[in-house]
Amino acid sequence: MSLVAESSAAEPGTAGPQPWYKAIHGPVFWPSAVIIAGFVLFAVIAPDTANETITNVQTFIVEKVGWYYTIIVSLFVVFSLWVGLGHYGDIKLSPQDEEAEFGLGSWFAMLFAAGMGIGLVFWGVAEPLNHFANPKPSLGVDAESNAARFAGEGGVDATGGPVSNVDIAEQSMVQTFLHWGIHPWAIYVVVGLAVAYMVHRKGKSISIRWVLQPLLGDKVKGPIGDAVDIAAIVGTLFGVATSLGFGVTQVASGLSFLEIVDEPTDLLLVILIGAITLVAIVSVVTGVKRGIKYLSNTNMVIAALIMLFVLFTGPTLYLLRDFVENIGLYLQNLLQLSFDTTANEGPSGASWQGSWAMFYWGWWISWAPFVGVFIARISRGRTIREFVAGVLLVPTALSFLWFTVFGGSGIFRELFGGGGLVTLNEDGDPTVATEGSLFTVLDGLPGGTIVIGITIILIVLFFVTSSDSGSLVVDMLASGGDPEPPTWSRVFWASMEGLVAIALLLAGGLAALQMMAIVIALPFSVVMLAMCVSTLKELRQERAIMLRIQRRQQREEITEHVSQNLIEEGLVEPNGGDGSKATAKTSR
Structure with a gap:
């Protein structure tokens, strides 16, 4: 994903060349930099303590406010459908009644690009397979029965204790669809719509604070607005x-799978992050927007080709049937799953909730400013109804296809093929090599080794474009909404992204990444709730103005119509040549 097009709207008084230290908005830039740099130092100097702290905070959030994450994300879905399907849907995201800036096909492609990234490549096989290996506690599969499912050679048996493996496979895909379906995109609708309305309709700069102006008034220009942007x-x-x-x-x-390196180590991860971040910084410094756009389009083409390769060289008929079936099961279970907090499953339910649902809701909320700004920028000229329908439906449908092809291929291999994706660890519990499961699936297909190499390149390209675009969005926010932030600042934020990734990996690996997503999303979730209220207030006011104008026009049209009828019937005199109004005839 890449923010290759930028808004020209800016607040008055921000134009013109400035010294490097004045090109940023200090009250936002410096506190943000201190918070992030402080975390990096803490995680590097005391990784064990940092991991323990993150774990404690995450545990508190999951146990005490996990229900809050569940309900607000469902409320965001309701909000999105309400504004999209209701009478606000006719409002255009532009100051005038202008045509959409991008054609429908290009817009759909960019929407998918906004959601298509490292996450889908990483979790495409891994998530459905993890749910299949260790079913959700509510399914009632105890540890002994679960281990027995994978004790044999070459896949699993047809049944697995209290429920069949077929039932578990279906639940695995439905649960994955929940995490990657309309819920994350409803989160993006909340931020994207709020930003698009204030930027395109009201002419504000690209800054999160302005979306709260209808609610807070001029207070957004002070410390409250700074805190929102921070x-x-x-x-x-x-x-x-x-x-x-x-x-x-x-x-x-992937490099280890291809035997290019030995087992991945922390040093290797740090070197890889440093090298790829350096490439992203070069992209930032050169500022070749066409190059970044080209890389983003290349990402999409490569990802589509890999997906088609797996679809047509794998169990094609099974995947096509599974795709249709998964959508039906998702729609059937959507309401129940949306409010599921695993309240009756005890500690195991809370642990599962923190590892999956809470992690995803937190991750999507933390990504919301980034993706929201992007989809807001490309949606100028769209109606709110078009915006909501496009953002909710198109990326969701394509994500469902992606997970069916990759996750379905992994589950098919476990059910009907040679297995090997789920193994038993030293304790006898089923486990999945989350980072390498995609490569194992690809390796089982014709020409899989070549495709694995291409997939590694795809991940690197996603890394570069995500880092570049992320640093641009962050820099715009830290520069007071300036659509052309200084290059040095973009270099700074790109470097910080790499350092934070290193710090999280050193502080606890993938678990720390998941936990931090849950923790960091909590404060911004409050901002998003305020966004909903602020956006509804602004839309309601605009709707009221539109209704008054329509009523006035209707009165004028009715008056004109009645006057014309009276003139035709000879009951009033027509307008005089001097422009005087029609007057009623008097009897003589």
């Missing part, structure tokens, strides 16, 4: 760093 910057940077951490662990796993 929360957005910290959340975005940690969200991007989480994705970068996932990506680099998968690259290391």
Whole structure:
């Protein structure tokens, strides 16, 4: 994903060349930098303590406010559908009644690019397979029965204790669809719509604070607005760093799979993050927007080709049937799953919730400013109804296809093939090599080794474009909404993204990445709730104005119509040549 097009709207008084230290908005830039740099130092100097601290905070959030994450994400879905399907849907995201800036096909492609990244490549096989190996506690599969499912050679048996493996496979895909379906995109609708309305409709600069102006008034120009932008910057940077951490662990796993390196080590991960971040910084310094756009389009083409390769060289008929079936099961279980907090499953339910649902809701919320700004920028001229329908439906459908092809291939191999993706660890519990499961699936297909190499390149390209775009969005927020932030600042934020990814990996690896996503999203979730209220207030006011104008026009049209009828019937005199109004005839 790359923010290759930028808004020209800016607040008055920000134009003109400035010294490097004045090109940023100090009250936002420096607190954000101190918070992030402080975390990096803490994690590097005392990784064990940092990991313990993150774990304690994450445990508190999951146990005490996990229900809050569940309900607000569902509320975001309701909000998105309400504004999209209701009478606000006719409002255009532009100052005038102008045509959409991008054609429908290009817009759909860029929407998919906004959601297509390292996360889908990393979790495409791994998530459904993890759910299949260790079912959700509510399914009632005890540890002994679960281990027995994988004790044989070459896949699993047809049944697995209280429920069949077929039922578990279906639940695995539905649960994955929940995490990557309309819920994350509803989160992006909340931020994207709020930003698009204030930027395109009201002419504000690209800054999160302005979306709260209808609610807070001029207070957004002071410390409250600064705090909002700081929360957005910290959340975005940690969200991007989480994705970068996932990506680099998968690259290391791929290199190990191809026997280019030995087992991945912390040193290797640090070297990879440093090298790829350096490439991203070069991209930032050169500022070749067309090059970044080209890389983003290349990402999409490569990802599509890999998906088609797996679809047509793998169990094609099974995957096509599974795709249709998965969508039906998702729609059937959507309401129940949306409010599922595993309340009756005890500690195991809370642990599962923190590892999966809470992690995803936190990750999406932390990514919301980044993706929201992007989809807001490309949606100028769209109606709110078009915006909501496009953002919710198109990326969701394509994500469902992606997970069916990759995750379905992994599950098919376990059910009907040679197995090998799920193994038993030293304690006899089923486990999945999360970072390497994609490569194992690809290796089982014709020409898989070549495709693995291409996939590693794809992950690196996603790393570069995500880092470049993320640093641009963060820099715009830290520069008071300037659409052309200084290059040195973009270099700084790109470097910080790499450092945070390194710090999180050293502080606890993938577990720390997941936990930090849950923690960092909490403050920005409050901002998002305020966004919903602020956006509804602004839309309601605009709707009221539109209704008054329509009523006035209707009255004028009715008056004109009635007057014309009276003139035709001879009951009033027509307008005089001097422009005087029609007058009623008097009897003589």
